[in-house]
Amino acid sequence: xxxxxxxxxxxxxxxxxxxxxxxxxxxxxxxxxxxxxxxxxxxxxxxxxxxxxxxxxxxxxxxxxxxxxxxxxxxxxxxxxxxxxxxxxxxxxxxxxxxxxxxxxxxxxxxxxxxxxxxxxxxxxxxxxxxxxxxxxxxxxxxxxxxxxxxxxxxxxxxxxxxxxxxxxxxxxxxxxxxxxxxxxxxxxxxxxxxxxxxxxxxxxxxxxxxxxxxxxxxxxxxxxxxxxxxxxxxxxxxxxxxxxxxxxxxxxxxxxxxxxxxxxxxxxxxxxxxxxxxxxxxxxxxxxxxxxxxxxxx
Amino acid sequence: xxxxxxxxxxxxxxxxxxxxxxxxxxxxxxxxxxxxxxxxxxxxxxxxxxxxxxxxxxxxxxxxxxxxxxxxxxxxxxxxxxxxxxxxxxxxxxxxxxxxxxxxxxxxxxxxxxxxxxxxxxxxxxxxxxxxxxxxxxxxxxxxxxxxxxxxxxxxxxxxxxxxxxxxxxxxxxxxxxxxxxxxxxxxxxxxxxxxxxxxxxxxxxxxxxxxxxxxxxxxxxxxxxxxxxxxxxxxxxxxxxxxxxxxxxxxxxxxxxxxxxxxxxxxxxxxxxxxxxxxxxxxxxxxxxxxxxxxxxxxxxxxxxxxxxxxxxxxxxxxxxxxxxxxxxxxxxxxxxxxxxxxxxxxxxxxxxxxxxxxxxxxxxxxx
Ligand SMILES: Nc1ncnc2c1ncn2[C@@H]1O[C@H](COP(=O)(O)OP(=O)(O)O)[C@@H](O)[C@H]1O
Ligand SMILES: [Mg+2]
Numbered sequence: 284x285x286x287x288x289x290x291x292x293x294x295x296x297x298x299x300x301x302x303x304x305x306x307x308x309x310x311x312x313x314x315x316x317x318x319x320x321x322x323x324x325x326x327x328x329x330x331x332x333x334x335x336x337x338x339x340x341x342x343x344x345x346x347x348x349x350x351x352x353x354x355x356x357x358x359x360x361x362x363x364x365x366x367x368x369x370x371x372x373x374x375x376x377x378x379x380x381x382x383x384x385x386x387x388x389x390x391x392x393x394x395x396x397x398x399x400x401x402x403x404x405x406x407x408x409x410x411x412x413x414x415x416x417x418x419x420x421x422x423x424x425x426x427x428x429x430x431x432x433x434x435x436x437x438x439x440x441x442x443x444x445x446x447x448x449x450x451x452x453x454x455x456x457x458x459x460x461x462x463x464x465x466x467x468x469x470x471x472x473x474x475x476x477x478x479x480x481x482x483x484x485x486x487x488x489x490x491x492x493x494x495x496x497x498x499x500x501x502x503x504x505x506x507x508x509x510x511x512x513x514x515x516x517x518x519x520x521x522x523x524x525x526x527x528x529x530x531x532x533x534x535x536x537x538x539x540x541x542x543x544x545x546x547x548x549x550x551x552x553x554x555x556x557x558x559x560x561x562x563x564x565x566x567x568x569x570x571x572x573x574x575x576x577x578x579x580x581x582x
Numbered sequence: 583x584x585x586x587x588x589x590x591x592x593x594x595x596x597x598x599x600x601x602x603x604x605x606x607x608x609x610x611x612x613x614x615x616x617x618x619x620x621x622x623x624x625x626x627x628x629x630x631x632x633x634x635x636x637x638x639x640x641x642x643x644x645x646x647x648x649x650x651x652x653x654x655x656x657x658x659x660x661x662x663x664x665x666x667x668x669x670x671x672x673x674x675x676x677x678x679x680x681x682x683x684x685x686x687x688x689x690x691x692x693x694x695x696x697x698x699x700x701x702x703x704x705x706x707x708x709x710x711x712x713x714x715x716x717x718x719x720x721x722x723x724x725x726x727x728x729x730x731x732x733x734x735x736x737x738x739x740x741x742x743x744x745x746x747x748x749x750x751x752x753x754x755x756x757x758x759x760x761x762x763x764x765x766x767x768x769x770x771x772x773x774x775x776x777x778x779x780x781x782x783x784x785x786x787x788x789x790x791x792x793x794x795x796x797x798x799x800x801x802x803x804x805x806x807x808x809x810x811x812x813x814x815x816x817x818x819x820x821x822x823x824x825x826x827x828x829x830x831x832x833x834x835x836x837x838x839x840x841x842x843x844x845x846x847x848x849x850x851x852x853x854x855x856x857x858x859x860x861x862x863x864x865x866x867x868x869x870x871x872x873x874x875x876x877x878x879x880x881x882x883x884x885x886x887x888x889x890x891x892x893x894x895x896x897x898x899x900x901x902x903x904x905x906x907x908x909x910x911x912x913x914x915x916x917x918x919x920x921x922x923x924x925x926x927x928x929x930x931x932x933x934x935x936x937x938x939x940x941x942x943x944x945x946x947x948x949x950x951x
Pocket of ligand 2 (some may be wrong): 324
């Protein structure tokens with residue numbers, strides 16, 4: 284449905300997106316995952332035709348349909364509806380830009396608002412909604428045209444975890460009904476929720492595949508450690524350890540072979556008088572994948 | 583077309599809810615008109631005047647009557663002598679001091695020159711020039727009368743008759759009110775439009791809109807039309823206030839005024855949109871509008887006659903839309919002239935409109951491309 288060929292965008296001196304080639308297929312939940320400043324927004328804007336690529340090409344729907352036809356919904360990174368209009372007025376406004384008649388808009392809105400649980404807020408001003416509800420309203424507006432594809436730019440950024448879960452549930456429901464979804468996110472845990480993931484780092488794609496495929500790509504094993512000290516960076520200097528990184532309230536250590544590493548880690552920590560409350564091998568998370576792949580890139 | 587209507591509907595909804603802006607739309611013309619119409623008087627009357635009359639004669643009394651009757655001087659007889667007069671002028675309680683010498687009446691009777699000393703506080707040039715001119719005129723008139731008597735003339739050799747057309751009574755409001763209309767429209771169209779559009783961009787609404795099938799000219803029209811409406815609303819308010827409060831006569835055709843005003847509105851809107859495209863945030867938009875507004879007030883002939891300005895300044899005035907609109911509106915309202923006399927001004931505004939709107943459409947396209 285979307286085909287990107289060597290898409291590149293240069294702003295002044297900075298290459299925000301560099302030679303990105305991706306395919307988003309019908310029925311995908313395609314996640315574009317990368318930290319802040321990776322170039323996600325820039326890439327999605329090029330896909331939507333909001334900015335022109337410096338070089339490269341984007342083809343939507345195999346080039347058969349123009350973007351004007353309203354075949355995809357776009358939800359920008361920032362909330363960009365009219366705060367001084369009510370929920371329903373915003374939806375009506377969007378519908379009328381696509382020349383939908385009142386009745387159609389109302390019927391569809393009822394349906395979507397039901398799905399997004401915004402039905403009782405129809406006459407509330409958009410600016411009075413909570414952050415999560417604003418995002419759901421933006422989604423509702425994008426859906427009113429019944430698009431076959433939805434492009435969402437960091438839809439859950441800065442929204443509380445409860446809303447994030449709910450939002451993804453909605454995306455899954457839409458996808459089950461046949462909608463293709465292309466979504467960007469800075470949250471690695473959300474990458475696990477996608478059917479297919481592209482990891483983006485400093486404008487470059489570092490890996491593409493299903494979450495399982497990506498996890499298999501890293502040869503190292505991951506040991507999770509919980510100790511009574513926060514800073515365990517020095518573990519990286521052990522010959523048995525390739526990399527150590529902070530992970531929430533724990534540490535993730537990437538090692539080629541598990542057992543010898545465990546032994547030398549315990550020895551080192553007990554020498555330093557640090558108590559270990561947990562140390563086990565775990566299946567790598569997307570974050571581990573990202574860390575190990577981007578480290579390779581740098582070296 | 584239906585997309586333009588959609589934008590229009592949204593803009594009207596938002597405008598209706600934006601109480602502050604709406605309040606400004608009505609308050610601005612009222613406030614400005616009352617402020618300028620009442621406070622700014624190029625003709626100064628009721629100048630506080632202190633008199634020290636040492637002659638205490640019928641002649642001196644008669645002279646002061648003439649001063650009072652002119653309406654320019656509010657006379658106060660001082661008993662404190664010369665010192666009190668200078669003190670009053672120093673402290674600003676009087677702007678003019680008049681001193682009759684003790685021998686005023688005798689000199690007059692003898693046929694000698696009778697001197698009256700008039701002290702004027704010239705730190706305020708407007709009132710001092712009025713005071714000086716009027717005092718001189720009164721002196722001349724009085725002398726003339728005596729000459730006529732002495733020479734037993736029936737007619738004066740010269741008789742120059744000045745007839746001030748269009749505003750025979752020299753009422754400042756007649757001159758100011760139509761011009762203030764121009765200032766108000768400039769303010770609304772340039773400042774409010776620029777700030778409003780920048781605000782919309784800051785909110786990110788434009789990014790969302792650009793993915794929809796709407797074209798940039800449709801968006802522009804949808805945004806511009808409500809402001810044209812606002813402009814006309816303000817003009818109507820201002821004209822009503824002018825007519826009801828200041829009794830400004832409208833001698834020309836109202837229809838013609840409304841039609842020609844459109845050219846000024848579009849030129850000003852063009853400026854506003856151009857600013858909105860250049861400015862990075864609302865504050866910048868505000869400052870840049872101010873940068874347009876100030877020369878409009880100073881150099882367009884609104885406050886000061888352009889003929890009195892140095893040539894270079896006049897050239898700068900030539901590239902300000904208000905300069906042309908002032909000629910149009912004063913012409914129609916005060917002189918009652920019509921389009922045939924105003925062709926070149928209308929043409930100038932048309933050029934402004936076309937250039938500015940084209941420029942902003944080009945800039946606007948780039949912004950989203
Ligand atoms: N309009 C722009 N002008 C200049 N630089 C930009 C612009 N948009 C983005 N960038 C730069 O491009 C890089 C990628 O930004 P962005 O696409 O917003 O990343 P992300 O959405 O992944 O956080 C950043 O370094 C950012 O500063
Ligand atoms: Mg972003």
